[in-house]
Amino acid sequence: MNKKFMTTVASGALVTAGLSGAANAEDLTLCWAAWDPANALVELSKDFEEKSGHNMSFEFVPWPNFADRMLNELNSGGQLCDLMIGDSQWIGGGAESGHYVKLNDFFEAEGITMDDFIPATVTGYSEWPKGSPNYWALPAFGDVVGWTYRKDWFEKPELQAEFKEKYGRDLGVPATLEELKDIAEFFQGREIDGNTVYGAAIYTERGSEGITMGVTNVLYNYGFQYENPDQPYDLEGYVNSEGAVEGLEFYKALYDVGTPPGSSNWYMGENIDAYKSGQVALQMNFAFIWPGVEADPNVGGGKSGYFPNPAGPAGQYAQLGGQGISVVSYSSKQDAALEYIKWFAQPEIQARWWELGGYSALKAVVEDPGFASSQPYAQTFLDSMAIVKDFWAEPAYADLLLAMQEKIHDYVIAGNGTAQEALDGLVEEWTIIFEDEGKI
Amino acid sequence: MTHAPMEKIARATPAPVARRIKGLSDRAIAWIFVAPSIFLLLAVNIFPLIWTIRLSFTDYRVNRPNRDVEWVGLRNYERILTDDGIWATMQATAHFLIWTIVLQVIIGFALAYLINKKFKGNDLWTTVIVLPMMLSPAVVGNFWTFLYQPQIGLFNYVIAFFTGADPASFSMIGDVNLAPWAIVIADTWMWTPFVMLICLAGLRSIPDSIYEAAECDRASKWRQFWTITIPMALPFLMLAVLFRGIENFKMFDLVVQLTGGGPGNTTTLTSIDLKREAFERWRTGYSSAYAVILFVTVFGLASIYVKALNKVKER
The missing domain is CATH 3.40.190.10 (Periplasmic binding protein-like II)
Structure with a gap:
């Protein structure tokens, strides 16, 4: 039967x-x-x-x-x-x-x-x-991955004035990833209400899927594609395209200039903690956390705002x-x-x-x-x-994910090699995996 | 000495069993007694080992039960031994192994030497010192991540207090140069008490009469230390090194909790790498070959070391 x-x-x-x-x-x-x-x-x-x-x-x-x-x-x-x-x-x-x-x-x-x-x-x-x-x-x-921000900090007149003077625009929800980086940099190391605060909590975790779930929000918007849309499993020039390299460099720059010290292995939980404890102005995280943010006595009840992942030069996408x-x-x-x-x-x-x-x-x-x-x-x-x-959903997704975790973390957090080398290495590893799978 | 219990047992043995056993030699009866243990050993240790060796020559993946399994010969071994990434994890493991053992032996022996002196509160201090090794490695890993936090971590503040550096200016677990030392420090904190206990056992096994004889010969304390204490405690020290070496070669939980193997692959030890290959990438054949290589390495080194240990004991 x-x-x-x-x-x-x-x-x-x-x-x-x-x-x-x-x-x-x-x-x-x-x-x-x-x-x-x-x-x-x-x-x-x-x-x-x-x-x-x-x-x-x-x-x-x-x-x-x-x-x-x-x-x-x-x-x-x-x-x-x-x-x-x-x-x-x-x-x-x-x-x-x-x-x-x-x-x-x-x-x-x-x-x-x-x-x-x-x-x-x-x-x-x-x-x-x-x-x-x-x-x-x-x-x-x-x-889906989106962003949470401290609306109450953004509305402070002295910060608005300083931001406008420095960047020539209002301090508000960023329309692009570049604007988001400016905001993160602006808040980095700043004294607010007697505490030192930082820019953004982003995904950097090494062990499971963290940094991949974070970096893809930037890579997609800079032109990264998993494969040739017309030829499945053709990776060269798509995974490591010029735009993808630029996107990866952007993520590293964001990590270097706008994240809290010691945030080298952060994922959902750590980002929530950093945001709720008032350490950061912005938080990258999945939408599931938003009800908890709203209910939180420190950051909820109108103190926080939400916005979708901002656009990059190649479009606006977000990690599912x-x-x-x-x-x-x-x-x-x-x-x-x-x-x-x-x-x-x-x-x-x-x-x-x-x-x-x-x-x-x-x-x-x-x-x-x-x-x-x-x-x-x-x-x-x-x-x-x-x-x-979304990331690959192939039966070999774990292989593909681990390879990406390793390459991205090694470049963004450890600072080894270049973005081009990291993505070239990723193409090489993913190609081997698909060959082993009999897909190419 | 009475034989009453044995006689009771003999009388209680059912007649058919007694008849069967009657004709058996002592050797045969001995075999009957040890057979269950041997069977258990074969089932639990030897069979999985042989099975792992067999799998190491295939491309088997446990998460693809429907896929044909191919015999790939030595390909898995070739891929592992020529993989730069794996050699990097070996180096990270060697760094961790060597430095944890060196630090734990030096500090552990020093603590044992101090504790061995009779003073008030001796027992209390011994209890306090051994507390870290009673904790779960996952718990230790977790709270060291807080100690290493640049903004709130006590460790950074202590370093800042002595050096004048800004506590937030360095990250022990986020920096490629510092992370290997971060895991060494945490492991040393946790396991030095274990080495101390073994050393203490060694020091307490040295008869006072030897020191008294040395005193009579007017040997200085320094000379007594090098000619009596160290040689007589050496087998215990070597035992501690063996235990810690084997334990740290398979170190997993503490490091995963602390750094997740990062930044990049800086603190990815072989056991972490092996687990990823076996239970995240599900490359069962490949990871079996990896496990066999590690087994041979540990077994070989441990055998050489045990021989050396026996020689030291015989002296």
Whole structure:
């Protein structure tokens, strides 16, 4: 009996049974990263437990260890997780290695259509191969890199005057990356309210994916492309184009002139801490942190503003974050897991998800007339989601990511070699990886 | 001496078992007793080792169960031994290994020498000194990242106090020149007490009568130190070096927590690199070859060292 048939049967059974009449109460385990949205999901899932009769357990792992722990679980065919909210880059490996259940038949049976979700999230979180109508996850949490800034500092008249005198323009939300660097440099080492503050907290982390998730926000906007759009896996001249080299030099310059001392290994958590403790004027981070910023007594309640990643010479893009929710193929409770996805996809649940601090990817939620004004960061989220690009989602994504982490960190933080050498080296390593994969 | 318990056991042995054992030699019975241990050893140590060696000649990737596994001969070994990056991690490991051992032995021995003198509060100080080694390496790594923080870190302030430099002007874990020393300092802080305890055991094993005889011969303290203390404590010192050497060759948690292997690859030790190859890149065949090379290196060096240690003990 093949999996497709099994899924169809399961889907049919669900339609018949409905959510409220689950015959057997199951203990479902949902695996995700340990972060604020996970707490919101625990709260949200109480409704599912009530309606379905199933019990939900959660396995949340901190981000730096999330990929290690969960990919180990999947690769070993473990049955810990029935539902996995895996990172967007895992989708290729999840599909090709048989870790995830293909959801097309289920979606069709339940009337769930991907047209109802933000297109970028469908491509980023659900499809494999990219651009094909093969779905392995339901977009669960839309996320994107954006910027947070200290609006209260920006509004100080003495700083505005000084900035205008120095740069000939108002101190405000930067339209370009160059302007952002000026602002970071302006605040670097400045005394504000008796404390020494610094420019920007940016991603520099070496161990997992930090610096890659940061530098791509600059590289995209300076002309970096992952491959020749007309010839897949043709990297030379795209990854290491003139613009990409310039972009990498820019990121290093930003790190050198506008970041706090000692921020050589910072990712989401460190950036949040630096911002909330009043160390920095600007913070690069994924949008998931914005509800927490708003609620913070030091920087929330109108003291902070939000803006999408500023444009560069080659355009305006931002690094996609976020995840889709998948059913793990090794789970013995796939029926109940599919039931959860059906429940989660409902517009009213998605609306509640947004209320609790989860970023819904459902168009019905984000295109609601009241959405943009529902939170101070809602419009920035929408604007940012319209300009996203994502890292490779190939089965070999981890190889590709590690190579990039190493090359970029070695140049930007350690200061070894040149930007051109770093990107040439990256082309060389990525080419070997794709050769090993049999892609070229 | 009574044989009552043995007789009781003999009487309690069921007749069929007793009949079977009756004809067995002492050697056979000995084998029956050690067989479970040997089986366990084979299953837990030897089999995985042989399996790893076998995998090292393939391109197997554990995250691609559906892909055909190819026999690649010595290609993995060739790639590793000609990879500049891996030689750089070897150098970083050697730097870490040598300096941590040198510092820990010198400081550990000095502390042991002081603690060995009888003074008031001796036990309390011993307890205080050994506290760092009771902590988890992850915890130690975490709080040293705070100590090294240029803006709030105590370490930078102490250095600034003595040198007059601005505390925010240098970053111990963000600078390629300082980061290798940052991990050496943290490890030395944590593990010097361990070396101290071993040295203390060595110093306390030296009979007082030897020193008394030396006093009678009017040997100076300096001469007693070099001709009695050091030679007699040497096997213990060498043991400490062996333990710390093996431990630090596989150092992972403390360094990952402190620097993540950065900046760049400056503090990427072989164990960190190996873990990335095996469980992040999932290059199982390649990482098996890497592990075999490291195993042979450690095993070879440890064997030579143990021989030297035995010679010192025999003297």
